[in-house]
Amino acid sequence: MEEPGRREWLKGLSLAAAGLLLPGCEGKFNETDLQAFFQKNFRELSKEELRKVLERLEKEYSEQYGQPVSVKATPPKEGVSFAYALDLSRCIGCRRCVYACVKENNQSRTPQIHWITVLEMDKEKGVDIEESNIYYDPDTVPRPGKFYMPVACHHCDKAPCVKVCPVRATWQEQDGIVVIDYDWCIGCRCCMSACPYGARHFNWGQPHVPAEEFNPETDYLGNRPRPKGVVEKCCFCLQRVRQGKYPMCVEVCPVGARKFGNLLDPKSEVRYILENKRVFIFKEELKTLPRFYYYFGI
Amino acid sequence: MNDERGTMNGRGCKMKAKMSCRKDPLFIIQHSSFIIALGCGLLIAFSLARSEENLPPTKDNPPQVKESQAEKKDSPPEKKDGPPEKKDATPPPQSPAPVEEVPGDVIAVAPPPFSPGIFPCSGCHEDLELSPIPHKMTKRHKDIVLNHGPADRWCLDCHTLNNIDKLHLASGKLIDFTESYKLCGQCHGPTLRDWKAGEHGKRTGLWSGKKEYLLCANCHNPHSPKFQPIKPLPPPVRPKDLR
8 A cells, every 4th residue: 555645744734724723814924913813802911912912903004004003902090980971852863973983983984884873763753763764864954853863882781792792802891881802703793683772783894994084093992993704883982082082973963962971970961961861761671771871951 | 704614614524524434544643643733833833922922022112001091191182173064153262261160170161153353343343333222234244133032132132332342241241252151141041050060062172171161152153043954964875785
């Protein structure tokens, strides 16, 4: 019997193993790809490892978008617990927030991803999702007899999306923001079916953001570019709010219907609203304990 | 993605079939060589990753990432654009006036939204004699449509006859245009209360520090305060049209 070439056999196998180890690097075998492949979950990264990951991502994005991109990983602050309030009596459904969010958070233009969905509903029928319309496009808003309800991630304290994630790629931070590690997400979309607010969106295709519209101030858990095949959602503009700024939707709202602040600060706007206004929690009966409150200001 | 998985499965099946049909003792040797080869590959990969880790931090990437971020937190934020509709009407902020009544820190209020070149009013009004009797504007200020409260309201309810650069309260107290919220608050008490607490109107700047307030007149035209309907931005693409 002819002995099979042992050397060839080994060679072939090691090549196959290398091929299996490095899917999607198009034949280029270098340390960066290896580092990316062996990257741990964000919460298990040591300081040194995190520094290296951020460095690698900055380099990668800077090359991709042809401008210096900063990727930070600002930790949550002590004594801060974020909450959001939205005035249903003021929102006019102009969708300024939707597009400001797209720009700030580098959401894919094609295929389109919007983190905020604005529902148009009848005043007579009240909050009724079955009757709502998200494709309204009149010449001017608000339309008579209608009211508008923007919905994005509610950053629930008992978030079903966090509970179902099989790989723990999504979790709630100390300051209440529910975040996603886009490098750890396997794209199973369990969280999307678990979320009662339809706040999570899947990158079905390679996300495309024009380089001239790219926001280079990014955060690892916030608005950094997402790969294809992962889930993304509102992050309360983590890259802004952890620097003390308001989220972009608050800054852009032309009617001042959006309020943001620290629940633990008795002087914050959200505290005033929760204490003095008629507050409505969307799908309260599900007991997800959202940090997003609708209220009636007038 | 599905295609990749499909081909991989196919490859696996073929390999299995090939291996199971071999019954000679050589199969075990080959099988063990497969494990050894895989182990070697992994070892090489790990050692490469290790050697990369042991490299000293480069000059332009100091290891203290978090500290540098903490410093940046204190730096003042860049001023973002205001509401897109108001852009033309609002001049760039020059000297934000502090508001004493507002709780918390001293809060900057945006300057009043004068049309360019209109302030100080005395620039034109110095030589003009104002009529104290209500009348229709025929020469100047024809663009002002008064649609605010009762029909008999007119200019000198808020503007001052003898000092046109100031507004006045019902008590007769003169106030600057930068404090116009006091004038509005005479009728809209609850709204003024909510505005001071940050509930009514828009807050920009820092949630944790200096908040920028807008004057009532920055959003509501004081002569015709009702919000005008605006054109909405385009609706989302329907899932069937997603490309």
